[in-house]
Amino acid sequence: MDAFDHPDGLRAETRKCEKHGPYPVRTKTVRGHKFISGSCPACVTERDREVKRAELADARSSLETRLARSAIPRKLRSCSFDTYIATLPEQQHALRSCRAFAGDFERERANGGVLILGGNTGTGKSHLAASIALSVIAQGATAMFATVQEIILMLRAGWQRRNGPSELEVLRMLTRVDLLIIDEAGVQIGSDAERNQLHAVIDGRYREERPMVLTANLSAPELLDVMGERIYSRLREQGQWVPFDWEDWRARRPPPPAPAFQLSP
Numbered sequence: 001m002d003a004f005d006h007p008d009g010l011r012a013e014t015r016k017c018e019k020h021g022p023y024p025v026r027t028k029t030v031r032g033h034k035f036i037s038g039s040c041p042a043c044v045t046e047r048d049r050e051v052k053r054a055e056l057a058d059a060r061s062s063l064e065t066r067l068a069r070s071a072i073p074r075k076l077r078s079c080s081f082d083t084y085i086a087t088l089p090e091q092q093h094a095l096r097s098c099r100a101f102a103g104d105f106e107r108e109r110a111n112g113g114v115l116i117l118g119g120n121t122g123t124g125k126s127h128l129a130a131s132i133a134l135s136v137i138a139q140g141a142t143a144m145f146a147t148v149q150e151i152i153l154m155l156r157a158g159w160q161r162r163n164g165p166s167e168l169e170v171l172r173m174l175t176r177v178d179l180l181i182i183d184e185a186g187v188q189i190g191s192d193a194e195r196n197q198l199h200a201v202i203d204g205r206y207r208e209e210r211p212m213v214l215t216a217n218l219s220a221p222e223l224l225d226v227m228g229e230r231i232y233s234r235l236r237e238q239g240q241w242v243p244f245d246w247e248d249w250r251a252r253r254p255p256p257p258a259p260a261f262q263l264s265p
């Protein structure tokens with residue numbers, strides 16, 4: 001029990017803060033010793049605010065660090081689910097699937113969920129993949145965005161060890177990031193060595209049960225053909241295929257304007 005809880009010998013007094021002026025305290029004298037309870041409320045508020053400001057700055061700088069490390073291309077950094085135009089039912093389904101994946105990322109992280117955004121070019125797959133990455137980063141997790149070519153180049157640079165991290169370190173980084181986005185996964189893979197490198201990344205993440213999102217301008221059988229049975233079966237085991245089968249929005253031109261007047265036939 002706090003001595004100040006007992007009313008005997010309790011007195012209300014006023015103290016003075018050099019900065020904020022007078023403030024009330026309670027004092028109690030016990031066997032000749034005077035105890036004081038209370039401090040300048042304005043000082044307490046200021047201190048709390050300072051702590052909150054520091055915490056916010058920490059959170060922001062860690063967010064910026066995670067964003068910088070994510071390697072999301074600049075032109076995709078302003079993407080969001082809200083700016084994805086979904087008018088067709090298939091587009092709405094794609095948007096819903098991607099939103100759900102990002103929205104329940106803790107579950108995807110626990111299960112090592114895989115989302116494959118596959119189909120026609122110009123349907124906004126990278127837009128949605130970047131939106132997932134940005135959402136996951138905002139939630140406090142780490143994400144990395146790379147094309148298949150970039151992954152292969154990173155591993156090759158590591159193998160050649162030009163000052164940077166070793167191949168194993170690159171592989172470890174690609175395996176450990178909370179979410180790996182593999183963009184343009186449908187490009188033709190040049191050699192068996194490159195296919196093996198990609199397999200090492202996907203297999204590493206599969207074994208660690210870490211989530212992945214892939215985009216591919218291909219149908220499922222075409223992706224199987226490009227990636228090979230080994231990689232593809234790994235992906236499909238945990239993977240949800242989200243079809244992007246509608247027409248390329250860039251190919252859709254507005255109808256030609258009607259002539260202002262027509263000569264009578």
Ligand SMILES: [Zn+2]
Nearest residue numbers: 017020040043
């Ligand atoms: Zn004060």
